[in-house]
Amino acid sequence: MSKELSEYEIKTLLEKIRSEYQEHGKLNPKVFDQTSFETRYLQVLRLRGNLSKFLSEEIAFLEQLKGKIQNLAAKKEAAKASTLNRIMDESMEKLEKYQKIDFHPVAKLELRYFYGAMVQFADTELPVLLNIFKGTPEYSFLQDSVLVLERIGISRRGMPSLKIQEVTKSLLDANGNPILIEKVSQALLRDGCIALKNVSQSIQDLTAKNRINPDLMVQVSDREYPKAHVVYGGKRFGRSLEMISERCKEIIQDFRMNSLLGMES
Missing domain, CATH: 1.20.1430 (immunoglobulin/albumin-binding domain-like)
Incomplete structure (x- = not known):
């Protein structure tokens, strides 16, 4: 990304960031807090800070957030699978105390x-x-x-x-x-x-x-x-x-x- 962005580029990036916050905030409003972003954005404007640098850092920050959420989701899915396997193993353990009679190959x-x-x-x-x-x-x-x-x-x-x-x-x-x-x-x-x-x-x-x-x-x-x-x-x-x-x-x-x-x- 160039050091200084054009007005069009700034507007495009702002729209992208806001859109990302709105989309991901539906499922994770606390993590993807658009209000906090808008506060940071207004502060940069008030202090006449480097808007290009600010937006670049915000994009990187958003990507980090998305990565963390994806990792958490993957861990949750793995935990669910692990729990399901454990439940199935426990259920089978309960059955194994009974005699098994193989009366037909098709029978479960x-x-x-x-x-x-x-x-x-x-x-x-x-x-x-x-x-x-x-x-x-x-x-x-x-x-x-x-x-x-x-x-x-x-x-x-x-x-x-x-x-x-x-x-x-x-x-x-x-x-x-x-x-x-x-x-x-x-x-x-x-x-x-x-x-x-x-x-x-x-x-x-x-x-x-x-x-x-x-x-x-x-x-x-x-x-x-x-x-x-x-x-x-x-x-x-x-x-x-x-x-x-x-x-x-x-x-x-x-x-x-x-x-x-x-x-x-």
């Missing part, structure tokens, strides 16, 4: 863990629920939900469960369409978690109304239900139902369905 990883969680629940918690409630009037509160969980978690003759067989067919029918695959996945998660929520809620309601004798002992066959026997054998009804209710909530939370079901903790 989350779905394989969910099927594993449902199989574990069917092996460990369902036999205890049936031992406590089967044959009692109270069983009617849980029956529909238990049937849903049995259809998802119980398999026969080495085949996937009935519900998982249906899901596999739907995944194949989706023909690789990611939207349809996601829809099938979310439907299974939703149905399973609604059933778990209803079981947990029914347990809490029936316990609050003293419809269960909390001091009776759980009786599950070591031979028929080895996993249930290890966890619940010898425990009282009251403590067992607390544990089952907590297990339901834990699965719902781990598979991020709590907000959808109105169960924010």
